[in-house]
Amino acid sequence: MIHVSHLTKRYAGRTAVDSISFDVGRGEIVGFLGPNGAGKSTTLRILTCFLSATEGSATVAGHDIFKESIQVRRKVGYMPENVPLYTDMRVNEYLRFRAQIKGLGWRESRRAVDEAMDICALTEVSKKLIGTLSKGYRQRVGLADALVNKPDLLILDEPTNGLDPNQIRQVRELIRQLGERHTILISTHILHEVEMTCGRVIIIDRGRIRASDTPQNLVRRLRSAGTVNLEVQADPDLVVAEVAKLPGVVSAKHTDTRQEWASIEIRTETNLDVREELFDLIVKKGWPLRELSRHQASLEDAFVDITHQTANEDSPS
Amino acid sequence: MRSFFILFRKELRSFFLSPLAFVLMALFVFLNGWLFSSLVQAMRAAVSSRSLIYNLFDSGWFWMGYFILFPLITMRLFAEEKKLGTLEGLLTAPVRTAEVVLAKYFATVVLYAVLLLPIFGFFALFQKVTGTGAAFHSGAFWGSALALLLIGLFNIAIGVFASAVTSNQLIAAMITFVGVMLHYFLGFLHQFLTTPGSMWTSTLTYFSSIEHMHAFADGLIDTRPIVYYLSLAALLLALTHHVLEYRKWRA
Numbered sequence: 001m002i003h004v005s006h007l008t009k010r011y012a013g014r015t016a017v018d019s020i021s022f023d024v025g026r027g028e029i030v031g032f033l034g035p036n037g038a039g040k041s042t043t044l045r046i047l048t049c050f051l052s053a054t055e056g057s058a059t060v061a062g063h064d065i066f067k068e069s070i071q072v073r074r075k076v077g078y079m080p081e082n083v084p085l086y087t088d089m090r091v092n093e094y095l096r097f098r099a100q101i102k103g104l105g106w107r108e109s110r111r112a113v114d115e116a117m118d119i120c121a122l123t124e125v126s127k128k129l130i131g132t133l134s135k136g137y138r139q140r141v142g143l144a145d146a147l148v149n150k151p152d153l154l155i156l157d158e159p160t161n162g163l164d165p166n167q168i169r170q171v172r173e174l175i176r177q178l179g180e181r182h183t184i185l186i187s188t189h190i191l192h193e194v195e196m197t198c199g200r201v202i203i204i205d206r207g208r209i210r211a212s213d214t215p216q217n218l219v220r221r222l223r224s225a226g227t228v229n230l231e232v233q234a235d236p237d238l239v240v241a242e243v244a245k246l247p248g249v250v251s252a253k254h255t256d257t258r259q260e261w262a263s264i265e266i267r268t269e270t271n272l273d274v275r276e277e278l279f280d281l282i283v284k285k286g287w288p289l290r291e292l293s294r295h296q297a298s299l300e301d302a303f304v305d306i307t308h309q310t311a312n313e314d315s316p317s
Numbered sequence: 318m319r320s321f322f323i324l325f326r327k328e329l330r331s332f333f334l335s336p337l338a339f340v341l342m343a344l345f346v347f348l349n350g351w352l353f354s355s356l357v358q359a360m361r362a363a364v365s366s367r368s369l370i371y372n373l374f375d376s377g378w379f380w381m382g383y384f385i386l387f388p389l390i391t392m393r394l395f396a397e398e399k400k401l402g403t404l405e406g407l408l409t410a411p412v413r414t415a416e417v418v419l420a421k422y423f424a425t426v427v428l429y430a431v432l433l434l435p436i437f438g439f440f441a442l443f444q445k446v447t448g449t450g451a452a453f454h455s456g457a458f459w460g461s462a463l464a465l466l467l468i469g470l471f472n473i474a475i476g477v478f479a480s481a482v483t484s485n486q487l488i489a490a491m492i493t494f495v496g497v498m499l500h501y502f503l504g505f506l507h508q509f510l511t512t513p514g515s516m517w518t519s520t521l522t523y524f525s526s527i528e529h530m531h532a533f534a535d536g537l538i539d540t541r542p543i544v545y546y547l548s549l550a551a552l553l554l555a556l557t558h559h560v561l562e563y564r565k566w567r568a
Contacts, residue, residue, distance in 0.1 A: 052565040084402030
């Protein structure tokens with residue numbers, strides 16, 4: 001559905017997107033993840049033919065984005081960041097206009113608008129001026145606009161930006177439903193969203209792709225997948241020394257020195273649970289125990305880890 | 318072509334659904350109505366060798382109100398879309414940039430024509446009420462209408478261009494106003510700079526809107542101003558198209 005190869009966008013003295021390549025297959029829901037200013041929006045704007053790339057090439061739905069821009073735009077439903085809308089139009093009027101400039105006929109567009117408003121739960125506000133709607137409704141108007149002509153591909157730039165938790169949940173649910181019929185590329189910096197909805201994640205930072213995998217694999221690959229926290233009442237140095245002897249333990253560190261209790265952070269080999277062995281050790285030594293927990297890594301850890309790593313690599317030291 | 322009409326309709330709609338068109342129309346009718354009636358009184362008091370139409374369009378009062386029109390009707394066209402960000406949605410839809418530019422341009426031309434209509438209504442009404450055929454002849458009527466249309470086509474193109482170069486409506490309005498006034502005053506330059514009859518005089522006269530108006534209001538249709546205004550308008554619209562496309566490549 002999308003094929004990007006060595007796409008580069010340079011602004012004066014700054015490379016926003018640096019030779020990125022990736023593919024998105026038909027029917028996939030792909031999350032485009034990165035910190036603010038990583039080049040997500042720029043990439044999406046290039047794919048939707050709003051900007052041109054400095055170098056590289058890309059095809060969307062089989063059409064070259066530079067040479068066949070009109071065909072590409074016909075197949076893509078795009079929701080720009082912050083959802084710009086004509087505030088002086090009514091919801092149905094606006095969607096009707098959008099459906100028509102996307103090539104739907106007069107009668108066709110009426111049906112398509114009704115359907116899109118139904119999917120996005122907009123029917124009750126269809127006669128309201130867009131300017132009077134709340135942020136959540138506007139977001140849904142933008143979404144309805146993106147899918148009104150049933151495009152093959154939906155490109156959504158931060159679709160849940162600025163919504164409250166309930167609305168985020170609604171939009172996320174909507175996206176998941178849409179994923180049954182469309183290929184979707186979502187950009188976001190909200191990790192939870194990606195974990196819940198996307199089959200694959202592309203992490204981009206400083207204009208480069210740092211990782212591209214399923215959320216589960218990303219988490220599994222992570223160092224912190226094998227972290228155990230331990231809090232006992234004993235001499236910290238002794239505990240560290242004893243724990244380090246256990247098989248599978250990579251390192252043990254005394255973290256919080258202010259407390260009377262020794263709190264130890266233990267790194268193990270990936271995907272190895274050493275809690276049983278630890279428990280045996282504690283019982284044998286007779287240390288009073290307050291905490292023994294294995295840190296369950298989330299995508300957030302993966303994200304922080306990956307983007308943090310690159311930040312260290314890139315900064316001159 | 319289909320997209321053009323959809324966009325054209327949308328632009329017209331947003332003109333006539335907002336109070337702007339009606340406020341302008343009311344002000345313009347009031348201003349010109351006042352001018353018209355005082356002109357009729359003046360012509361009754363003193364004999365004039367010129368027609369009523371010629372005298373109205375020769376008056377500085379008319380042009381003053383007229384030039385304020387252009388910044389007001391063109392400033393929001395692209396500047397507002399840029400500020401709101403809706404330009405992104407518009408240009409990522411399957412429409413050509415040229416269609417967007419032309420739709421906005423011609424919708425504004427229609428608004429302009431509607432705003433000027435009352436003036437010609439005054440003349441028609443005057444003739445009907447007084448029954449005097451002597452006030453003007455039909456050549457003056459249609460000639461001056463054509464001249465105003467041509468000058469308008471050019472000035473609206475200035476406004477469209479100015480609106481495309483900035484996202485600030487006030488700046489767009491100022492650029493338009495200055496552009497429109499500069500061109501108008503260019504036509505008066507020869508009175509100050511050159512001796513009558515020199516080559517400069519005839520060259521500068523060629524740019525002079527007021528001279529074009531004089532000729533057309535006498536019922537003389539000159540093809541040179543027609544070509545002049547249409548080609549300038551086309552040039553400005555082409556530049557507007559390039560300004561909008563430039564966003565893609567700017568570094």
